[in-house]
Structure formats: structure tokens, C-alpha cells
Amino acid sequence: MMLKLNDVHTYYGESHALQGVSIELNEGETVCLLGRNGAGKSTTLKTIVGLTPARRGTVEFEGVDITALPPYKVARLGVGLVPEDRRMFPDLTVRENLEVARYVRPGTTPQWSVERIFDEYDMLAELEHRKAGNLSGGQQQMLAVARSLMSEPKLLLLDEPNEGLAPVIVNQIGALIEQLKKTTTILFTDQSVHFALKHAERAYILEKGQVVCSTTSQELRENEELQQRYLSVA
Template sequence: MLRVDGLHAHYGRAHILHGVSLDVAQGEVVCLLGRNGAGKSTTMKAIMGVVPPSAGQVLLDGKDLAGRASFEIARAGIGYVPEDRRIFAELTVEENLEVGRRAAPAGSQGWNPERAYTLFPVLAEMRRRPGGRMSGGEQQMLTIARTLMGNPRLLLLDEPSEGLAPVVVERMAEAILALKREGLSILLSEQNLAFANAVADRACLIETGQLRHTASMAALMADDEVRARYLSV
């Protein structure tokens, strides 16, 4: 479904991504793993057009989206959950969800608030609560649910487990696996190896803006040398 080929990105004169290439198949969960500052978030932002790529392709079902505006990429079928969540603090849970709502493609099951509440039951209990009065874990659930309201075919999750309590991380993993069972393709970035192992089919290891190693999660977990080289602190 998604193919990223030779992606480069800059912040001003700083060259951050150096020819990143990866792919995500239909219904697959792929995890971009690396240390802090390795280029994970920049890769997500470059795919979504938040950081315009300076070179390379971002192909969704064969259509190149590189260089398009973020709203055009969203309309093409990619949903983006940023690391900093960016909920609307003054709006209620229900209002945040409505802000993200887009019509579903013809013939497909669309997302609505009740379906989002089924995925994250805690949101149903606080549907009239302002986003600014929610915990970090609740806000993370809300921003994922709001993104799903746009009916994406591919979901980008940037550090979904960061800063969350273990019980919330467990719920987040359950939600990702539920979305995978429904056939949604997911690319997530993570530093939490245990979380990645719980949800991902494959891992792409990134270091200093370059993709260094790709393997199944099972193969990565069995390879102590590769994990020590690219993931240990």
C-alpha cells in the first residue's frame, strides 16, 4: 500500500533524512525503531507533508504524494497521529471527534463516534469533557480516535506509547491490534521495543536519518547484536 523510496528531508540547512526507503503492505503493522533523534518523527512528518521532502517518493497505491500539501495527503487516505497529540483543549471529546470526521469512501464502513467509543470505551464515559481536562493517556486515545474519524486507509502513529502508564500502553497495543484485524495498515515510530514487539509485523531500524536494518519482529528479537548496535543506549 505504502512505498517510501529515497526520501530526503531538511530542517533549514540541516540534512536530516538521507534516502529513507520502506514499505507497508495492506493490513500490516510496521514499526520504525531507533534511538531518540534518529529521524523517526521526521520520517513520519515527511511522509505526511508536514516537513516537505527535498527528494524521494511517497507512493500510496502507486500514486506519488511527495510534495503535496498535508490536507491533500490526508484526503488521499493517510491519517497522522503526531507525537504531541494536538487535541483541541477547549472542545469536548465529542466535538474533537466531529472536527476529524470525513465521509467514508463508497462501500466501506466509516468511522463515527460510537465506533470510536467501542475502540476506546473510556472516551464514551467522558464524551462531554473538554480535551484539556483529560490525562495524557486519554488524550492519546482521543487523538487516535479523531484521526480514525477521517477514515484513513493507512495510519501513521508517532511514538504512541511515549510517557504513558503501563496499563494505558497495554490498552494502546490492544487497540492497534484491533485495527490491524480490521485490515488497517499502520506505520508507527517507537523507542519502546516491548511495545513494538507486541503489535508490529516488521521493524525498520533507523540511525542518523538512514535506514540501517529491516527484519521481521521475530527475527529482530532473536538478534541480540543488531538490537545492541541500533537500539541500546
């Protein structure tokens, strides 16, 4: 078991955002969190990495309790987060944004370098010396994912990777996920059921901070009533 959340409760002040969330990911899986806006999808990812620590329940990564760890220690264990707002360094170039994110865990052989990123993703190679603040939304999203890879993640968390992007860029993000899932365990959030079913093997549906359904992509694809009830799909 790579990731396990057990009865996780998270708060923003007195607002009870996650109300007993339990999810599991096996190594090599690609899983999506679905739900309407405000259901708790982004909060779940932030809780995993320690940005909004759980007040109750546990978060385990590769059998290690990481519930109370600060975000930088979670990252060093091999959990990478690509946040919804991307968090670029706008005044640094594409290359510099990649270089500052580089981290190699002791005792491991690095799999990613700036050169490999540029070999794999021509778009970023062409933008090597452009400042991140001058990139389009799609270019920034590609850079955000690539920057996360520089930390050598075993588990990659993608928060709304398609938010605000044109359809052609959404297709590129989908292709990127398909490539990464060959070597990396992925948990992502998305508003699009179609996108999720195309790229994830399983899905958890959240409603008001609770997991209301755990299903395979195939089962969800065939269950229109479930989609209507929790995802407002016509």
C-alpha cells in the same frame, strides 16, 4: 504496495534529517520504525504526510506519487497521522474533537462515526462531554487515535503512541493497535523494542537519518547484537 518511500531526503533548513530513506508497507501490515532519539523516525512520518516535504526522492501511496502534496490532500487520500504531541483542541469536548475530524471520501461508505467510537471505546464514551484539555495523557492519546479514525484512514501513522504514559495505559494502547490492525495498515514509531516486537510484524531501524536494517520481529528478537548496536538494549 500501499506505501513506498524511495531514497527520501528531508531537511530542516540546512540540517539533513533523512538521508535516503527507503521503506515499503503492504496493505494489512503493521510495521514499526525503531531507533534512538533523533534517528529520523518522527521526520519520516511527517514527510509521508507532507508536513516536512522531501527535497529528493519519492513518497507513493497506493501507487500515487504524493511527495509534493499538501497535508490535507494526503489525509483525504486515506493517510491518518496521530502526532506525538496529540494536537487536541483543548477547549472542545471529546465529542466535539471527534466531530470536527469527520471526513468521508467521495464514493465510499463511512466505517466510523462518533457513536461507533463510543461503542468501541468505553473510556471515551464516559468522557463524552469533558473538555480535551482536562483529560489525562492516556485519555488524550486514546482520543487522538479515535479522532484520526474519523477521517477513515487506510493507513494509520502513530508517532510515539506510548510517550510519557503509565504502563497500564501502554497496555491499552497495545490492545488498541491489535484491534485496529485487523482492518487498517499501521506504521508506528516507538522507543520500546519490547512493545514493537509484540505488535509489529516487521521493523525498520533508523540511525542518523538512514535505514540501517530491515527485519522481521522474530529476527530482531533473536538478534541481541543488532539490538545493542542500534537500539542500546541491555
